[in-house]
Structure formats: structure tokens, C-alpha cells
Amino acid sequence: xxxxxxxxxxxKKAPDYAEKTLAAxxxxxKAGGSIRGVRIETTPQSCAAAxxxxxxxxYHPDEAPRLPLPxxxxxxxxxxxxxxVMTYG
Ligand SMILES: [Zn+2]
Numbered sequence: 001x002x003x004x005x006x007x008x009x010x011x012k013k014a015p016d017y018a019e020k021t022l023a024a025x026x027x028x029x030k031a032g033g034s035i036r037g038v039r040i041e042t043t044p045q046s047c048a049a050a051x052x053x054x055x056x057x058x059y060h061p062d063e064a065p066r067l068p069l070p071x072x073x074x075x076x077x078x079x080x081x082x083x084x085v086m087t088y089g
Contacts, residue, residue, distance in 0.1 A: 022061040
């Protein structure tokens, strides 16, 4: 999925980005796959609110902060994205 990275960061977020993405990861976990959680990937362009999140923290999809963060001044242009955390590596 790494080839998607630039595209994901530049893309405007749909209003249901967080719900859809987290739901997909939740399903992946239930299916007994190798996803063990989700992390939030920030970029140098990300807002202060996102960069203040604990680095490397792994969330359950039910508990992950919703992106874009409510404090984010960039809104749908926020470059922060969710990333699946795998059970290996
Ligand atoms: Zn942001």
C-alpha cells in the first residue's frame, strides 16, 4: 500500500473519511487478519494538533481520534492519514 502514500496525503478528505477508514480496519481485525490497530501518520505540513498526538501510538479503530481533528485548521485538506498497524514488522 505504500505507493498510495502521496496520493492519500494530498487528497481532500471526504466527510466520512474517518468512519469509512476505521470501519475497514475494524473489519480487517475481525476477519483475523494481520491488522492489530491503527496509527495516525502526520506530515511536516500537518497541524500542531495532529503533531501533538503521541507518536507511534496504536489505537483500536473504535478509540482512534477522528481525522481531521476537530482542532485542525486545515479541515478536509488535513494531510494526516490513518495507517494500519500490522502484527508483524
Ligand atoms: Zn490536521
